[in-house]
Amino acid sequence: MKKKLLIGITMGDPAGVGPEVAVKGVSIKRVRAACAPVIFGSYEIIKRYAKRYVKNARVEKVLSFNNLKNSPEVINVYPSTVLDHKKVIIGRLNKISGKMAAESLVSAAKMVLSKKIAALVTAPLTKKGLFLAGFKFRGHTEFLATLSRTKDYAMMFISPELKVALVTTHLPLSQVSKTLTPNKIRIKIELAHRMLKEAFGIRNPKIAVCGLNPHAGEETLLGVEDRKIVLPAVRSAQRKGLKVFGPIPADSAFSPGVSSNYDCIVAMYHDQGIIPLKTRGLGNAVNLTWGLPFIRTSPDHGTAFNIAGRGKANSAGMVNAIILAAQLTREIENLKLKKKN
Known part of the structure; x- marks a missing residue:
């Protein structure tokens, strides 16, 4: 025993x-x-x-x-x-x-x-x-x-339907875009990948990465961060063999028909990830600090x-x-x- x-x-x-x-x-x-x-x-x-x-x-x-x-x-x-x-x-x-x-x-x-x-x-x-x-x-x-x-850690939320990792956490929205870097995003993607493999036994996890701006920037019409910051992070993770997809518009990534295709969603900031999670049922999710x-x-x-x-x-x-x-x-x-x- x-x-x-x-x-x-x-x-x-x-x-x-x-x-x-x-x-x-x-x-x-x-x-x-x-x-x-x-x-x-x-x-x-x-x-x-x-x-x-x-x-x-x-x-x-x-x-x-x-x-x-x-x-x-x-x-x-x-x-x-x-x-x-x-x-x-x-x-x-x-x-x-x-x-x-x-x-x-x-x-x-x-x-x-x-x-x-x-x-x-x-x-x-x-x-x-x-x-x-x-x-x-x-x-x-x-x-x-x-x-x-x-040094490297990530705030994550685990629910029966959804797993979410945050790139930035308790930060004013006005500071998010100034704080994001390709390296910071890549590290959170890799932490999410490790968490899925080590804690949940998912051998080859699929991870969706949200864009920062509406429509993931709409080809830079709504902001350049998704092309200049988020996309390089995704490609860097892909070169390491990780199954990573994005940047995906957040409103699409969190829709049940899309989110069910992934083992985890990486959100750029606190409310982008937590609001859709909690609307599916407050109390169902658990906050996990990985790393x-x-x-x-x-x-x-x-x-x-x-x-x-x-x-x-x-x-x-x-x-x-x-x-x-x-x-x-x-x-x-x-x-x-x-x-x-």
Whole structure:
């Protein structure tokens, strides 16, 4: 019998729905069947939410990762912040909640980098909260890349119908075209290719690359970037033997009749890729950061301050993120074993 994977779940911003979806998510039977989850965050906050929303919950502090109890009624918490939990205002962004979220993330990242836990799942935090707390990162993706000293990485979204990789992430739209280069796009294409092969076992994946401009520039009538920046990246990847197609107008690439022909779509910027994904069903997709030295996933929703502390948060996205993290970690472990043999 295989040993259960230890998977860390950060509580996210405690003023949002993170603690609620975390305690609900780790209490699901199929999550416990897939892994042994440990929540990183404030013990007091997790205990409060567990008592409210999980029947017969027993919250235990984790002092060692050996011999964790993994029954559904036990919620394991690794205390990751000593900040005063009473200063958190539910539903309102402030410096304290931002710092607690950051400290929980740093603690979990240290554990996954030292291989004390096998993978990382992050509950939502806010960029503004990080900034208020003094952490100048635009989100989890950039924060974890810095902590792990990872140069090449990609934000991806995985759903039952669609896989999407983003070239640029948390960037104002006015800066996207200035930031794009053929090399940057090529790297994201190659990361997507590796992800499809290593994590999903697709031997010869097909990847569609979106154009930046409407109609992929319409032969430069609507912009030159697709011809001068996107197309060279596609051709470079093709010369390496990758099955890459584009630039394809984004409105065409994401239509069900077209997207079903590809294993992944590479989008040039955040909303170009995420809007069509989420319109197919919020909560169905999982955010995956590929390129880190560990698997990191998260739900595809935000902090939802407007419903925080009301018991209305749906934990399906968190459950999907934990299950995917366990599956991908196992898949990569198996791949490494095959290579050794």
